[in-house]
Amino acid sequence: xxxxxxxxxxxxxxxxxxxxxxxxxxxxxxxxxxxxxxxxxxxxxxxxxxxxxxxxxxxxxxxxxxxxxxxxxxxxxxxxxxxxxxxxxxxxxxxxxxxxxxxxxxxxxxxxxxxxxxxxxxxxxxxxxxxxxxxxxxxxxxx
Amino acid sequence: xxxxxxxxxxxxxxxxxxxxxxxxxxxxxxxxxxxxxxxxxxxxxxxxxxxxxxxxxxxxxxxxxxxxxxxxxxxxxxxxxxxxxxxxxxxxxxxxxxxxxxxxxx
Numbered sequence: 058x059x060x061x062x063x064x065x066x067x068x069x070x071x072x073x074x075x076x077x078x079x080x081x082x083x084x085x086x087x088x089x090x091x092x093x094x095x096x097x098x099x100x101x102x103x104x105x106x107x108x109x110x111x112x113x114x115x116x117x118x119x120x121x122x123x124x125x126x127x128x129x130x131x132x133x134x135x136x137x138x139x140x141x142x143x144x145x146x147x148x149x150x151x152x153x154x155x156x157x158x159x160x161x162x163x164x165x166x167x168x169x170x171x172x173x174x175x176x177x178x179x180x181x182x183x184x185x186x187x188x189x190x191x192x193x194x195x196x197x198x199x200x
Numbered sequence: 201x202x203x204x205x206x207x208x209x210x211x212x213x214x215x216x217x218x219x220x221x222x223x224x225x226x227x228x229x230x231x232x233x234x235x236x237x238x239x240x241x242x243x244x245x246x247x248x249x250x251x252x253x254x255x256x257x258x259x260x261x262x263x264x265x266x267x268x269x270x271x272x273x274x275x276x277x278x279x280x281x282x283x284x285x286x287x288x289x290x291x292x293x294x295x296x297x298x299x300x301x302x303x304x305x306x
Contacts, residue, residue, distance in 0.1 A: 086247045087255035105243065133263055137256030146254040148305055155299035156260055158292055163264035166271060166289030 075111035076131025083136035126167035202252035212242030
């Protein structure tokens with residue numbers, strides 16, 4: 058396998074990992090009960106740093122809007138699916154449908170936020186900054 | 201009350217996006233600190249909201265409403281184009297949040 062191929066595979070693996078960490082972040086923030094439970098709170102902080110670190114590494118090679126969409130989608134879908142496993146909560150079919158619509162909506166919105174490089178280069182940095190906010194935060198966390 | 205907490209958490213999450221944008225790749229220390237402080241406060245208020253919301257529901261609303269806010273602010277303040285694809289995503293999120301509320305999930 059070529060170096061490029063391996064790098065790309067590693068980036069996508071890291072992105073998936075970032076999504077898994079984001080699920081952990083969502084669940085532990087919920088489990089912290091308003092940061093009144095020490096263990097869950099500490100786990101939440103660790104996941105917060107892990108998700109940002111992994112996302113920043115993945116976005117070195119993966120397009121920011123695609124990477125952000127995948128990451129946000131995994132986080133939201135995972136939290137929705139695993140919430141009922143870890144906590145005493147459930148949704149009926151109609152409620153699950155609305156939740157699914159929101160998750161599809163945010164993934165779609167992130168994908169639609171791709172900078173229009175060819176048409177308007179002046180716009181590009183701002184668009185990228187908006188969508189990459191947490192990615193950029195990640196870069197700082199890494200340093 | 202949970203909606204208020206979620207709204208505050210979203211304002212901080214949007215603040216994260218703006219501060220990170222001004223932090224110049226985090227070379228600017230002041231905006232970098234603003235970014236991290238906003239992120240911490242946003243997480244705190246999210247946890248307050250999740251005392252009432254289902255975790256899956258509350259998290260999805262929080263992250264998607266922040267996305268809507270970032271896109272709208274980008275259009276209003278930073279002159280980014282609001283095309284039909286972005287509008288469709290925003291519409292889906294609004295319909296989904298209202299649907300969750302009306303169906304008693306939020």
